[in-house]
Amino acid sequence: MKSEQLQILSKKYPHLFNQLTDTENGNITSVTQFSEAVKQLIKLCGDDPERDGLLDTPFRVLKAFLEYTEGYNKDPKIHLEKTFDIHHKGLILIKDIEFYSLCEHHFSPFFGVAHIGYIPKEKITGLSKMGRLVEGYAKRFQVQERLTTQIAEAIEEVLDPEGTIVVVEAKHMCMCSRGIKKANTVTTTSSLLGIYENRPDLRAEFYSLIKTQGSK
Numbered sequence: 001m002k003s004e005q006l007q008i009l010s011k012k013y014p015h016l017f018n019q020l021t022d023t024e025n026g027n028i029t030s031v032t033q034f035s036e037a038v039k040q041l042i043k044l045c046g047d048d049p050e051r052d053g054l055l056d057t058p059f060r061v062l063k064a065f066l067e068y069t070e071g072y073n074k075d076p077k078i079h080l081e082k083t084f085d086i087h088h089k090g091l092i093l094i095k096d097i098e099f100y101s102l103c104e105h106h107f108s109p110f111f112g113v114a115h116i117g118y119i120p121k122e123k124i125t126g127l128s129k130m131g132r133l134v135e136g137y138a139k140r141f142q143v144q145e146r147l148t149t150q151i152a153e154a155i156e157e158v159l160d161p162e163g164t165i166v167v168v169e170a171k172h173m174c175m176c177s178r179g180i181k182k183a184n185t186v187t188t189t190s191s192l193l194g195i196y197e198n199r200p201d202l203r204a205e206f207y208s209l210i211k212t213q214g215s216k
């Protein structure tokens with residue numbers, strides 16, 4: 001990889017500065033090893049890593065993966081900490097929050113929507129913060145179940161509401177385009193905490209609202 005390419009990345013991800021720019025004494029750095037591994041992968045797949053179109057591919061792959069996993073750079077719970085003095089005792093539902101994540105088994109994308117509901121006690125956070133929360137846990141090497149649980153537990157921990165319910169619906173490219181090749185399969189996961197554990201009526205309200213088309 002060219003040093004100017006690595007400078008660009010180390011500016012964007014300053015915490016990786018040492019790893020990205022450590023080329024002293026001709027040591028084999030982690031970046032060099034990564035680049036060699038990508039070239040080996042290209043060879044194993046039957047192509048030539050030295051051909052023009054693939055020359056910059058190790059850099060592009062590194063850049064893309066650092067972006068796919070940007071969630072590791074910040075604790076997503078921090079987004080919930082700014083709360084507002086709004087009096088509201090019922091459900092707050094934020095639905096159809098789009099996300100893209102990366103399956104930890106195959107490094108292939110899984111993507112879909114998260115629906116988040118909570119019934120506050122005292123703390124209410126900004127609506128956009130739920131999108132930031134989802135993004136923070138999605139941009140990691142993930143499985144859908146953990147993504148769902150982490151979102152719900154973060155809300156429970158920071159906002160201490162009466163109850164939290166999270167439903168995630170996603171398509172996994174590792175199931176669509178390879179392996180079992182079931183292109184239309186959608187996986188749904190849920191996490192229910194607090195009052196939602198014992199109140200089927202509140203769960204029914206949430207499920208009926210997330211099925212409603214449009215909110216206008």
Ligand SMILES: Nc1nc2c(ncn2[C@@H]2O[C@H](COP(=O)(O)OP(=O)(O)OP(=O)(O)O)[C@@H](O)[C@H]2O)c(=O)[nH]1
Pocket residue numbers: 103104105142143144145172174175179180
């Ligand atoms: N539970 C769960 N499984 C997932 C998720 N993403 C991918 N998987 C599954 O992870 C499993 C990995 O299975 P393995 O047998 O170790 O790997 P594999 O040989 O590539 O499996 P196949 O996909 O069946 O070809 C597969 O069944 C995937 O469908 C997820 O978010 N949650």
Ligand SMILES: [Zn+2]
Pocket residue numbers: 103104105106107108172174175
């Ligand atoms: Zn997978």
